[in-house]
Amino acid sequence: MDKFVLVDGNSIAYRAFFALPLLNNDKGVYTNAIYGFTTMLLKILEEEKPTHMLVAFDAGKTTFRHETFKEYKGKREKTPPELSEQLPFMRDILKAFNIAYYELENYEADDIIGTLAKKASDKDWNVRVFSGDKDLLQLVTDKVTVSLTRKGISNVETYDLAMVDEKYGITPNQIIDMKGLMGDPSDNIPGVPGVGEKTALKLLKEYKSVEELYESLDKVSGKKLKEKLEENKESAFMSKKLATINVDSPVEIDLSQLTYTEPNNSEVTALFKELEFASLLDRFSDGVETVEEIELEDMDITIVDEVKEEMLQSPSALVVEVLEENYHNGDILGLGLVNDSGYYFIPTEVAIKSDVFKKWASDENEKKWMFDAKRGVVALGWQNILLKGISFDVQMSSYLIDPSASSHEIADIAKRMKSYSVQTDEAVYGKGKKRSVPEEGILAQHLVRKAAAIKDAKEDLEQELKKNDQYALFEELELPLSIVLGMMEMNGVSIDKQELIDMGTNLGEKLQAMEKDIHELAGVTFNINSPKQLGEVLFEKLNLPVIKKTKTGYSTSADILEQLQDQHEIIEKILHYRQIGKLNSTYIEGLLKVIHPKTKKIHTIFNQALTQTGRLSSTEPNLQNIPIRLEEGRKIRHAFIPEQKNAVIFAADYSQIELRVLAHISKDEGLIKAFRENMDVHMKTAMDVFHVTEEEVTGQMRRTAKAVNFGIVYGISDYGLSQNLGITRKEAKQFIERYFESFPGVKDYMESIVEEARSNGFVTTMLQRRRYLPEITSRNFNLRSFAERTAMNTPIQGSAADIIKKAMVQMGEEMEKQKLKSRLLLSVHDELVLEVLEEELEIMKDLVPRVMETAVELIVPLKVDVSYGDTWYDAK
Structure with a gap:
């Protein structure tokens, strides 16, 4: 027996969106509705096992019903952009699942479903409809059942003829009569004012239909009810017409085209990975990815039993191999070294016992090119070997050139740069329970190939940085920061x-x-x-x-x-x-x-290239x-x-750094004035948005202004703000409009930065950190909207990150220059945490805020709040 499943796509998408909290993947694409929609599809496929299937969508805002009543659905709020952005992905999911979907100009999804359900039941098929809209109950027959989502999406209530009778005491055909009388506020169907579901059902049990009711109106008891019915006769008949699903819509799709077979597992897996649906991936993948076979060049490797000066040339590409799980144990697997004199594998024991190697490693003038300099510093640091002279980092340069690249592992960088071929670590060490260190010959080849790839890719990466005007960002900020972070990781926190x-x-x-x-x-x-x-x-x-x-x-x-x-x-x-x-x-x-x-x-690990x-x-x-x-x-x-005696934990926190950066970038006069005059910027915003004096600003007004301040620069929508503040979307929209009226420079900045991104394909921070936004010109509304939000936010959040990083580098330099024994411990968002000796406390109370507040020059002052105490808790 053929089983045909029809899904009301818009209804399920709405249900999913409002049932699940807002989620997004690492690209910032909202995914909660997609996730809910997908889990619903999986449940349907598993439980129903359909032979035929289709998902129907609304084609647009205007339908043939608007010819009858132009205000039809007129009171519906605009679809939240956070949901609109997800709808194209749902179609991608359906394509990957090989599930047909359809929309029809001038008709609604209900009409498509009604028409196809009728055609299928005429063929004696069993039909199951899934929706959140009980209008579809009018389609129930002995061949058609309707499953309505209840309180979310996972729980459904299935209606057959008996269930409709038990629930309402009427037939499915009478559902349209019920809607004609009671109306439907969600669709702006007026019905008869004052007649609710209870009254409508009572009338229909006696008079069967709207037509019969009006033919017998003189028999209706209750003077007020009779008057309402008389006065709204036209509305009742019009409402019934609006609520009636057109089961003879011009649907140009044949049932034979709707056969369901099975999903395209590779397409589904790729989409789930992109959307980061890890919990769903296992159903479509055995978790084992095939490792691409690559052609490896022949290499004449020397396995070193004694380190000699002639093999330690400058510059040299150096690999210090340590697996992540042994990162802070100093458990080095071995070292790969490549320079003009040859290709060398140095076993760990040989390196750490060699005075020649230790001297070379700690010589600032002996230049080393590395992959993940911080890791090398930490790994050798655990062996009491000071690593200096690092002049290039392949991983960091790749990250700066394109932070959106799917991987900055050396094998992938080598492949992108068309440099020396390298196998992935997974191919060499395995993963999960199969992870192990290979025999020395294989390990030696792998590490030396990595070093050769570093040497081969270095010049091209360096030229790319210079072409992008990013070399200063690399050389003056990220590379020295990697050493600072390495020392912080080594020191750890007591x-x-x-x-x-x-x-x-x-x-x-x-x-x-x-x-x-x-x-x-x-x-x-x-x-x-x-x-x-x-x-x-x-x-x-x-x-x-x-x-x-x-x-x-x-x-x-x-x-x-x-x-x-x-x-x-x-x-x-x-x-x-x-x-x-x-x-x-x-x-x-x-x-x-x-x-x-x-x-x-x-000993935490700081991820610098993530x-x-x-x-x-x-x-x-x-x-x-x-x-x-x-x-x-x-x-x-x-x-x-603190680890040291007579020391305190010292916390230094940037005050509203992102809003200060916004003031600098947007050059908005109101924001600049607020920060230059040391005003409470949230108070200032509340005064401007609510048009009140400072004395009239309430605590709630300031909280609202704060939410607007921080939300607006992230491209927050009226829906997003309404959810944050627990207000209506209309009120949220008014706040946003008032904000832009009060701070026109911010609005101009947001519009201009989106145009700049559209023109260049990327945006930059104050220090030339780039973020590429290829989706900014996408026809896909979802991707384009995300790219626009990202364009607004990245220069602000990224510049704030640059400022904090620069402060850390300069702090390290100043503390070393003054030979201070205090040290940096942690970087937590906009805060730096240090361990400060009491004898150096007065120096640090001056030095830390001074360095942080002058790290980068803005047109508004940077402000740092400092505090200290016996513990990190006491420092706050």
Whole structure:
């Protein structure tokens, strides 16, 4: 038996968008609706196993119904751009799945579905319709069932003839009569004012249809109801006509074209990777990627048993190989060295015991070309070998030339630059459980080939940097910064292990007390961490309204619980319980696991060539993400202490650096005035946007102004701002319009930078960091809109990142020049954290803000707030 599935594409897309929090991939493309839409498709395919399938979309805003009533759907708000941008990707998903989709000018998706459902049922096919719109219930027959999404997208309610009768007590045909009487505010169908669903159903059970009702109007009881019906007769008939699905639409697609076979796995996998749907990838990939075979040049390698001066020429391409998992253990696999004298593999033991090698490594005048200079500095540093004289870094140059490149690994760079062929590390070492170090001959070949590729690619990369006017950014900022970061990683941060253990104990006790409170409120003992048990308590025992169901029961995700906060005091306690639990498991226990066994410190890894904006990130552990909104989270910083005696933790934080950069770039007079006169910029914005005096600005006005200030430069939409502030989109749109009226220079900047990106294909920061935006001219609305937002934001966020990096380099230079024993510990967003000796405190109180505030000259002053204390917590 043929089974035909029809999906209301727009309805499911809307449901998915509003059911899931805004998500985006690393390119900034919003993906929440795409993800929800895709999971719905997968569920349909798995559960329904259709022989034929089609997804119908609305073709445009105007349909034949507007000829009857021009205000049809007139009160609908404009589709949020965050959703509009995702619709083209949904079509790409359908193409990859080999699922047909269709739209028809002047008709709605409902009409396409109704027409095809009728054709299929005439052929005696079983038809299943999926939508979030109960208008489609009028299509239900003995051959057609309709599944409506309820409270999200994963939970559906399926209607056959019996279910329609049980739910409404009417036939599917009478659904249009019901809509004719009660109207539909979502579609701006007027109906009869004052007649709701209950009254409409009561009338239809007695009079069967709108036509019969008006033929027997004199029999209707209730004077007021009769008057309303009499006065709105025309509206009732028009509303019924508007609600009627056209099942004879001119659909030019044959059912035979809608056969469903199976997805194109390679296309689906590629899309899922692009969209970063990691949880869905496993269904379409066995997780093993084939390694491309490459042709390797013959190479005459010398495996060194003694390092001699004649092989250590300048310049030399040097590879210090260390696997990520051994990064802070000094576990070097070996060294590759290539220069004009030959190709050498130096075993680790030979290198670290050689005075000749140590002298050469630490000689500033012996120039080294490397891949990931920081890694080399750290790896040799753990072996007490000081690495100096690094004059080129292939990874960093590749990153600066194009930060959007899919990979900056040496094999990929070599391939792009058409230089010496190198296998990927994965091809040599394997991955996952199969990861291992090969025998010396294979290892030697691999490391020396890497060094040869560095030597071969260096000149072309250098010329590219110069052509892009980026060589100063490379030579004066990123390269010296890699050495500073390497020393910071080596130094690490001292941690009070016992303090962490005590915090864990306290949080454990707190969790027990909270658990007891929750059990008392629930009136039953249960496992709070079990979604199944929690769902049963909340929705069966306490009878809270069910918002969403999953295959395994009730959804108890954070966003669902937040919607229930006003329903019962237990909800707030459960949310707090989860936050404390995460603090304990992720941060307390997580930090205890990464304390270095030898140094007893934490050595994070700073990723310098990762983000497209140029910002640093921190991993293993991520010290930039310790949650500080909760006091319990802030207290984790108590455990970060100075290593040296008579020292303090010193924090220096840039104040509103991105807004100051915006003032500089946009040259907006209002912003410049605010910063030059040291005004509260959020207060100033509130005064201008709300047209009030400083005395009249309320706390809520300032919070709104702050959200607008920070949101506007990221291309935030009225929808995005409305979600941030919990206001209507209309109010949010007014705020944005008022903001641009108050700060016209900002509006001019945003418009001009988008045009500049469109013309050049990229935007730059103040220090010439580039971000390429090929999507800026895309016909795909989604990609183009993202590129426009990125064009607005990158010069601001990227310039702020450049300023902080420059401050770190200059701080390192000044501290070395003055022979200070204080040292940099961390870079966390707009903040630098240092360990400062008390004897140097007065010097550093002057030096740190001075260096940071003069790192780059802006037309508005940079401002730095400093604080210090016995721990990182006390420094804030």
